[in-house]
Amino acid sequence: MLIFGIDLITGSVRSRTVQPKYALVIIEDGDIHSELAVSLHRLIRLVHRHQPDILAVDSVQEIAPHTQDLYRFLEQLPSKTKLVVVTGGDRQIGLIQVAARYNITFDRFDPYAEARAAAQVAFHGEGVEVVAFEKETEITITRNRSPGKGGWSQNRYARKIHGNVLRYAREVEQDLQSRGLSYWKKEYKAFGGVSRVTFHVREDRNQIPVSSSRGGDVQIRLSGKRLDRIQYRPLTKRPKYLIVGVDPGTTIGIAALDLNGELVKIQ
Structure with a gap:
């Protein structure tokens, strides 16, 4: 560890x-x-x-x-x-x-x-x-660059960027399907492909076979659905400590108290 x-x-x-x-x-x-x-x-x-x-x-x-x-x-x-x-x-x-x-x-x-x-x-x-975060994760795939405005070269560039976003989205979807994860998606169509794709997956982030990344034409971002209030969960369930008194003999008497001095069991 x-x-x-x-x-x-x-x-x-x-x-x-x-x-x-x-x-x-x-x-x-x-x-x-x-x-x-x-x-x-x-x-x-x-x-x-x-x-x-x-x-x-x-x-x-x-x-x-x-x-x-x-x-x-x-x-x-x-x-x-x-x-x-x-x-x-x-x-x-x-x-x-x-x-x-x-x-x-x-x-x-x-x-x-x-x-x-x-x-x-x-x-x-x-x-x-x-x-x-709740047991739900959002995967957002978007452009990492602006395609700019005007001209044939800019149109080719925009088509290339939007095509790459679509390609990455399909790869992510294949990964989700191969893991058998339940999801729904939303696509934002653009020239030559898509400018943004969002997957809503009903699973924790650590179960998602995709990581946040940024590079070239595309960026991928993972985010969890926020809880209304932050929670604190014990790493381990510690046992309840007891103080046990024993009176040995032909008949044995046993009494157990918790650490606050409250009687838990007597026998």
């Missing part, structure tokens, strides 16, 4: 003058792979290059101060990469307390140490995944 853990070094996503810089710690199968300082733009590039399973943070405020910013940030992540808040969702606790559950200690004044702790905690299955 490949995990990116980050923590803010300087700057802020709220600032217009001082751009944020992050400590990035990369952990692979539990071992520290590398540590480096990155801008937000470079972080996104590295995430796309390495396709980590998890991007672990201790607060989404460090990458997206507002809900709309968080939606946009999640749209930039590869479909397989989960954004995980290791300190919890609506009810958060400190990273020090969470890390202590796994005997992880760190210097809270060192951003690299915090990023390392966040990645290690996520490796142990702690934290919540930030979920912002």
Whole structure:
């Protein structure tokens, strides 16, 4: 499992003058792979290059101060990469307390140490995944260039661009059909082909056999249908811990309490 853990070094996503810089710690199968300082733009590039399973943070405020910013940030992540808040969702606790559950200690004044702790905690299955999209994905295929105006050469150029959009759309449709995915599409006819094709697929982004891309005459963009409210889903369903008292003898008595001292079972 490949995990990116980050923590803010300087700057802020709220600032217009001082751009944020992050400590990035990369952990692979539990071992520290590398540590480096990155801008937000470079972080996104590295995430796309390495396709980590998890991007672990201790607060989404460090990458997206507002809900709309968080939606946009999640749209930039590869479909397989989960954004995980290791300190919890609506009810958060400190990273020090969470890390202590796994005997992880760190210097809270060192951003690299915090990023390392966040990645290690996520490796142990702690934290919540930030979920912002429904089980529906929109694939949009459009021109990447403007065909311009006037003249025979411009007409040939427009025909070439619109023909390429149509060709890419047919390839995407074949991929969807080969996977047996349910979808509906809408085409916008243009000279020599189409200027835009939209597929609405009833599946999560990580199940779509197409990636966002841009190059030449055509660009492809994947976007999920936004939930009305961002959700936080636990990475793992942790068992409920119990305190069990036993009175041995000819007849054994057993009582079980939860961690709040409430009686769960007596026998």
